[in-house]
Amino acid sequence: MSFRALVVTKGDDGATSAAVREVDDADLPAGEVTVAVEYSTLNYKDGLCLGPGGGLVRSYPHVPGIDFAGTVEKSVDPRFAPGDKVVLTGWRVGEAQWGGYATRARVKADWLVPLPAGLTTRQAMAVGTAGFTAMLAVMALENHGLQPGNGPVLVTGAAGGVGSVATAILARLGHEVAAVTGRPESADYLTRLGATRIVPRADLAETVKRPLESETWAGCVDAVGGAMLARVLGQMRYGASVAAVGLAGGAALPATVVPFLLRGVNLLGIDSVMCPTARRIQAWERVGRDLPLDLLETMVQPAGMADLPALGAAILKGGVQGRVVVDVNA
Structure with a gap:
């Protein structure tokens, strides 16, 4: 055969x-x-x-x-x-x-x-590794205290696979989502997914010398890494967390430890490759419940x-x- x-x-x-x-x-x-x-x-x-x-x-x-x-x-x-x-x-x-x-x-x-119950094989792959990773990131943020009403949640690389699903899930859960993209033509798409604010990539691309900036974000799903992640760490609110899922912007992290020491910021690593089975099943169950399937098709x-x-x-x-x-x- x-x-x-x-x-x-x-x-x-x-x-x-x-x-x-x-x-x-x-x-x-x-x-x-x-x-x-x-x-x-x-x-x-x-x-x-x-x-x-x-x-x-x-x-x-x-x-x-x-x-x-x-x-x-x-x-x-x-x-x-x-x-x-x-x-x-x-x-x-x-x-x-x-x-x-x-x-x-x-x-x-x-x-x-x-x-998962309620999903077809096509829908499961519309979620795929990217969506599964996004769900793991949201769960990690929740485990570290993120709740609707805490403040805006930043999603970097928002028009990509992980970012798109993260934006839709966070919006469905009641969060105010700020979506970062370098493609202005993606603004309408991200707004349909539930983003309430579009942040041009250029606003976060410039490295600043100050280790801390104004406390802005209550949480972040970061698919970019590199200099942008370093910049975002300095903008997190006290005790807030960043779930790091990607390195499209580079593997190096040109940051200082100041956000961790003075604001208690958490940097959470998200691994979807070797994730234990029990956690996988939990994440897929959450996908079936918390990801709007009508938006998934878009x-x-x-x-x-x-x-x-x-x-x-x-x-x-x-x-x-x-x-x-x-x-x-x-």
Whole structure:
């Protein structure tokens, strides 16, 4: 038997290329559960794996796709049976192991989560790794005291995948959301998601010498990192927290410890890759409850596997808005 997959190969000159091919089932990696994949998504890591690799891909040929949703075909684990709907995010699938850009995948049973009630496989991938990460960030902020009415919550990189879902969730929960974007054309989109204030990226891009500025934000979901995160830390209210989920603006943090020492600011690291199963299930249950599904559809850009090489290059340049949902059977 064979299946269709988007396979990335690497030439002798180090250049990579991606194309849709027929692949033999015997080439699937080891695992207890075989899944008929229905949908996947496009994330920043996928852009790296489709192109330069970014140090994520261990060997070629490779099938990217760090998340997927579909139906169990075969299982030797009692937790899953043929016909079960499942979701996978993280666990380095699509990086160290073949991922979701295929009509079939084989993975460890521990990596799968039952499809949350009320969600279709397409909706689950409209959420995907980005939305799952956004939910983890919101939960972390709540665990550190964030409540509706505390004040404005900042979302950086708001027009991207994580930022879009974070904006919609926070607004649904009753927070005042300030959305940061470098794309003025995204203002209407972010307002529809629930943002009450649009903050131009340039307002936070400049590094200042003062370690503290006026106390402005009651919380923050930061998908940018780098100099912007350093700037935001100095604007947080006393005892407020920043949930750090990305590094589109760089991995270095040119900050001081002053916001932590004088204002009790918390910097919370959010990891969605190795997140424990119990936390995953809790986050997916919250997604089903707290993410407005009508707004979810407005974030979606549909795509097929053949579209992914170009979209992967675009996401690395910040050129993708919202969520790309990949129908692997299209």
